[in-house]
Amino acid sequence: MFTTKEPHVSPQVQRTDPPYLQVVKHIKAEIESGVLQDGQRIDSVRKIVAKWNISLATATKVVSTLKAEGLVRSEPGVGTIVTREQAAASAKDRVVRSMEGRIYAANERAEIRAAELVPAPEDVADALGLPAGTNVIRRQRVTLRDDVPSSASTSWFSGDLAGTAPLLLEARRLPQGTPKYVEEQAGLVPAVGKDQLRADIASEEDSAALGIPLGSPVLRKQNWVFSSEGDVIEFGQSVSVARRWTTYNYEISR
Numbered sequence: 013m014f015t016t017k018e019p020h021v022s023p024q025v026q027r028t029d030p031p032y033l034q035v036v037k038h039i040k041a042e043i044e045s046g047v048l049q050d051g052q053r054i055d056s057v058r059k060i061v062a063k064w065n066i067s068l069a070t071a072t073k074v075v076s077t078l079k080a081e082g083l084v085r086s087e088p089g090v091g092t093i094v095t096r097e098q099a100a101a102s103a104k105d106r107v108v109r110s111m112e113g114r115i116y117a118a119n120e121r122a123e124i125r126a127a128e129l130v131p132a133p134e135d136v137a138d139a140l141g142l143p144a145g146t147n148v149i150r151r152q153r154v155t156l157r158d159d160v161p162s163s164a165s166t167s168w169f170s171g172d173l174a175g176t177a178p179l180l181l182e183a184r185r186l187p188q189g190t191p192k193y194v195e196e197q198a199g200l201v202p203a204v205g206k207d208q209l210r211a212d213i214a215s216e217e218d219s220a221a222l223g224i225p226l227g228s229p230v231l232r233k234q235n236w237v238f239s240s241e242g243d244v245i246e247f248g249q250s251v252s253v254a255r256r257w258t259t260y261n262y263e264i265s266r
Contacts, residue, residue, distance in 0.1 A: 023064060031066050032073040039074070043083055043094055050158075053091045054084055082257035120162075125221075126152040127183040129171055136168050139236065139247040147171035149180050151190065154221055164221035165250035173198055191237065194245060203240040209233050209258070218251050229254040 023038060042048045055063060060071040075092055078084040085095045132140065132148040140148060149169040154161050167190060173180055177197040186193045194200050212232040219226045230251045237246040252258075 031064070032070045032077065035060060035064055035066070035071075035074045036077050039078060040081075040083065048094050050094050052094050053087075054078070054094065056091060080257075081259045120155060120157050122153045122155045122185055124151065124153050124183045124185055126150065127181050129174055129181060132168070136247060139234070140168060140170060140244050142170065147174075149173060151180060161222045161253075162256070163250055163252035164218065165248060168247040168249075169194070169245070191246070200239050200243075200245045202237045202245060204238040204242075206236045206238070207233060207260075208235070212251070214251070222251070222253055224253060231256070231258065233258075 028034075029037070039048070039054060048054060054075075057068065057071045057075055060066070060074055061068055064071070075084070079086070079092075083094065084092050087093045128150055129147050130150050131145045132142055134144045136148060137144040137146060142148065148171050151167045151169075153165055153167075155163045155165070169177075169180060173194065177194055179186060179193060179197075180190070188196070191202055195202070210232050212230050214222065214224055214226060214228040214230050216226060218224070218230060219228070222230075224230075230253060233248070233250045233252070235248045235250075236244055237248075239245055
């Protein structure tokens with residue numbers, strides 16, 4: 013009995029995004045999935061040219077973009093290597109990855125530190141559009157990269173979800189991710205997001221969660237996830253350690 017070997021298929025540039033951005037997304041996906049690990053060398057510019065059938069200038073832009081986002085760096089005598097520790101996921105990344113069935117990179121994991129129903133603090137109530145003191149769901153987690161804390165975050169939801177999505181009140185990870193679980197249980201589909209970021213210093217709570225000195229520089233974030241009807245599905249607050257790039261891609265239209 014004879015078997016035929018399937019021919020090797022090289023990746024092909026599509027015409028939706030600019031060619032350089034398609035290659036960037038492909039390499040980023042390999043980094044996020046763990047195919048490319050920290051310290052591992054990525055393809056050289058000339059190899060990218062040959063593999064993707066693009067110009068030298070375009071391939072050079074691919075590597076420059078990855079460097080600018082803190083995902084790779086040049087190592088003399090070695091080439092361009094992966095440096096994921098310099099990059100931090102945005103709130104959008106977390107939601108999109110969950111909806112696609114992937115949440116954390118190979119070297120990342122999350123520990124759920126609390127999952128409970130509590131009276132909403134005033135700022136959280138305002139963010140969710142609820143009266144202060146209304147019961148809301150609070151899920152607190154610490155994300156570790158290579159077993160070192162990189163960020164601490166809290167997700168807030170309306171207390172009404174306690175009945176339809178009861179696992180939100182269990183202090184354990186949800187295999188499909190929180191956004192996907194909420195969609196499955198309550199039919200709330202993320203449609204629009206809003207993020208706020210500011211430089212800050214670590215509070216006592218931040219210091220304890222991240223294992224960094226009190227007053228260390230941190231990046232503090234707030235994010236909202238809205239349904240297509242404009243209702244707030246989730247309000248998030250997070251803090252991450254310094255010297256990591258958070259990257260956003262967006263379209264500009266008139």
